[in-house]
Amino acid sequence: MADFINTLPIPPAVRDTVRAALRGDDAAWPENAGGFAAALQEHAVAPLVYARLPHPSLRDIAMHAAAAELLRIEDLRALLTGFAERTIRVLIIKGSALAYDIYDAPELRPRADTDLLIDRADIERVRALFADLGYRAHVLSGDPHANRQQAFERADRFGVEHVYDVHWDIANTPVVRESLGVEELLARAMPLPRIGPTAFAPSHVDALLLACIHRVAHHHDSDRLIWLYDIHLLREQLSPAEHEAFWRRAAERRVVAICERSVALADEWFARAPHDRAADWLRVIPEDEPSAAFLDRNRSRAAVLAGDLKALGWRARLERLRDLALPPSEYMRASFPRAPRFALPLLYLYRSVRGVMRLFYRVGAGE
Amino acid sequence: MSAIIAAVKAPRARDGVIARMVGTEMVLLDHDRGIYYGLNPVGARVWQLLSEGEAMERILERLTGEYDVSRETLESDVATLFRELEAQELVHAAD
Numbered sequence: 126m127a128d129f130i131n132t133l134p135i136p137p138a139v140r141d142t143v144r145a146a147l148r149g150d151d152a153a154w155p156e157n158a159g160g161f162a163a164a165l166q167e168h169a170v171a172p173l174v175y176a177r178l179p180h181p182s183l184r185d186i187a188m189h190a191a192a193a194e195l196l197r198i199e200d201l202r203a204l205l206t207g208f209a210e211r212t213i214r215v216l217i218i219k220g221s222a223l224a225y226d227i228y229d230a231p232e233l234r235p236r237a238d239t240d241l242l243i244d245r246a247d248i249e250r251v252r253a254l255f256a257d258l259g260y261r262a263h264v265l266s267g268d269p270h271a272n273r274q275q276a277f278e279r280a281d282r283f284g285v286e287h288v289y290d291v292h293w294d295i296a297n298t299p300v301v302r303e304s305l306g307v308e309e310l311l312a313r314a315m316p317l318p319r320i321g322p323t324a325f326a327p328s329h330v331d332a333l334l335l336a337c338i339h340r341v342a343h344h345h346d347s348d349r350l351i352w353l354y355d356i357h358l359l360r361e362q363l364s365p366a367e368h369e370a371f372w373r374r375a376a377e378r379r380v381v382a383i384c385e386r387s388v389a390l391a392d393e394w395f396a397r398a399p400h401d402r403a404a405d406w407l408r409v410i411p412e413d414e415p416s417a418a419f420l421d422r423n424r425s426r427a428a429v430l431a432g433d434l435k436a437l438g439w440r441a442r443l444e445r446l447r448d449l450a451l452p453p454s455e456y457m458r459a460s461f462p463r464a465p466r467f468a469l470p471l472l473y474l475y476r477s478v479r480g481v482m483r484l485f486y487r488v489g490a491g492e
Numbered sequence: 493m494s495a496i497i498a499a500v501k502a503p504r505a506r507d508g509v510i511a512r513m514v515g516t517e518m519v520l521l522d523h524d525r526g527i528y529y530g531l532n533p534v535g536a537r538v539w540q541l542l543s544e545g546e547a548m549e550r551i552l553e554r555l556t557g558e559y560d561v562s563r564e565t566l567e568s569d570v571a572t573l574f575r576e577l578e579a580q581e582l583v584h585a586a587d
Contacts, residue, residue, distance in 0.1 A: 176515050184530075191512045191519040192528035193516075232512070283526025 132349050133164035133366040143170070147354060148395055154180055162186065169235045176233055187232075193285070194224075200287040201239055202321050209323040215251075216242040216307075216314055218292070218335060220355075225319040227358045235351070238276070238288035242327075244307050245293040254364050260289070264459040268448035270441050271433070273297050278428040288481035295335060298429075299436035301342045301416050305334060306376035314488075330371045333359040337387035338380055341419045345488040350394065357395040358388055367402075372406035380411060402449035418477065422489025429488060450477060455467035502547045503574065503583045511539055520582060529580065534559065535573050542583065 134144055139161045145152035147170065162182040165171040174180075175187040186377065208215045216222075220236035227313075240317060243251055245398045252262060252275075260277040272296035280286050294302040295310075310327050317324035327335060336359060363371065376383045385403045392399045403410055418424065418432050434442045461472050475491040505511070508524040518536035520529045531539055537558070541551045555566055577583040 172514075179515060187514050187526070188519050188530045192521050195510050195512060195519075195521045195523075196526075230512075232514070281526075285526065360539045382578070 132167040132347070134169065135164050135350070136161045137381050143174055143214050144394060146174050147350075148397075149177065152178050153177065156303060159216060165193075168349055170354065172235060173233045173351075173354070175231075181352070190235055191230075191232040196240070196281065196283070197287065198231065198282065198320065203226060204254075204289070205260065205321055205323050208251075209260055210255055213247050213250055213254065214244060214311055215318065215325075216310060217317060217324055217326050218242045218332075219339065220351075222317060222332065223336075223355050223358070224330075225317050225324075226326060227355075227362060231319075234355075238290045240290045242292050242295070242307060242310065244311075248291075248293055251291055255289070255291075260287075261466040264456050266443065266448070270299065270437060270445040270448070271297055273302060279458040296338060296342050298419075298433055299344055300419070300432055301338055301378075301380060304338060304380055305331060329359055329362050330367050330374065333363070333371055334374060334380065334384065337375075337384040338416075339421075340387055342416060345422055345424075346383075346420050348390065353387070353391040353394050356391040360388065360391065360396075360401065363401070366399040369406050372401075372403055375403070376407055376411055379411065380415045380416050381407070382414050383419060385410075387421055423487050425484065426486050427484035430484065446479070449480070452476075503542050503577075503585060504545075505539070505543055506582055506584055509582050510542065521534060522580070522582060531580070534569065538573060560585075 138155055139158050141189065142154055143161075143165065144151050158180070159182060162171065162180075165174055166186055170191040172187040176470055180224065185257040192290070201217075205215070217225075219240040220234055220411060221239040224231035224234035224236070224334045239464075255277040256260060258279070260279040263276040263278070265275055266272055274292040274297065276288060276290050278286055278288040286478075293307065295305050295307075296302040310331055311325075313328045313331055314325040315328050317326050326332065333356065336352065336355050340347055340349070340356075344352075356367075358366075372381070372384075375381045381403050389399070392402075415432065415436065435443060437445060451473065457469060457472050457476070458464075458466075460476075461468075464472055499545045508522065510523055512519050512521070513536065514530075516533040516536065518531040518539055520531060520539065522528070534555070537555065538551060541554055546554065550561070552566060552570065555570070556563055559566065561569075574583065
């Protein structure tokens, strides 16, 4: 279950300044402004704000982001060469794709990892590729109904960690993971020449759908600013025909409510005025979309689980519950690396008790 | 004229050093060592000029025209910068 990200709030004293800077308006830091760097870093907008309105407290973050980007792109290009040599189709999605498409400079779009989307049928070949290039695969929970991604990481010769999150569906939750299929995304993909000749990303319309779905269905309507800024920039790129295509596709895939919510927040923060909203392009606003449940931050984790189970068939539901209660021992050992081997039964018991307690947590409370 | 300015007539960036602008400043990544350095706007401008292949005298002339500062002050600042760049082996004199 993906988590809500409890970002530090942007301090009220600099909120308008940050907003103006990100909008590209004239702005100046209030006198004695300080103590906001950590919040901007959590919202992943520190380099962007620094580029528009320098402040000494943001300098190191911005410089580090620029240096890290130089190493990150080198690693990604080498990896893409491996994909191309083995004729494995791959899309760069989310932050990395947007960083090299709609941002003036890639380091202005901080990210912890690089997200890739592949065809499920290629996962073993992808695992072999990462292994051959020296990456360590993260152990999976053994629950295919709840997990459609795997992380791979390696430290380069300087000790810098390179992490790739490889997805074979657009989301883990069955409520929305079939909203956009890998094949159709590949068919509509666009090149990313700033990365290289073999780099491709979802079209802007698809990228906008992914951005809206991700921040709501994966992070329970988190208000992290960089995700809203992605949405704002993507919308700025769209032609009227693309806005229409976006809303039509959102309606077809039953994600209008979460898209409208995401677009509304992005407009509120960054747009001069609301524009190209669902009501502008759709004659009928759909109701009762299952995905709209993710907009409720007060939902318990039990309700989220129930929603996921409802989206599955009976057999899959039973498998999901079994895998949730009894993940593979390899996964348990990876989750509790310091525990002695003989303690495994106790760890399963501990996990069960903790899991049951967590079912009562609200998603908006985070961890 | 400082000794280093006189000695380094045609400074060049060492291979393996990658530069990227961050606003008006610059990050230099020493790719061989995995270390990065930050240059202030004047330092960034110096690096741009030496990357364009400008000789030291020409760099000083260009900077004198771009910044409201005396030639002496500029020479002193540039000399300090080059000493630091040399100490970190980020530049070398051209062959």
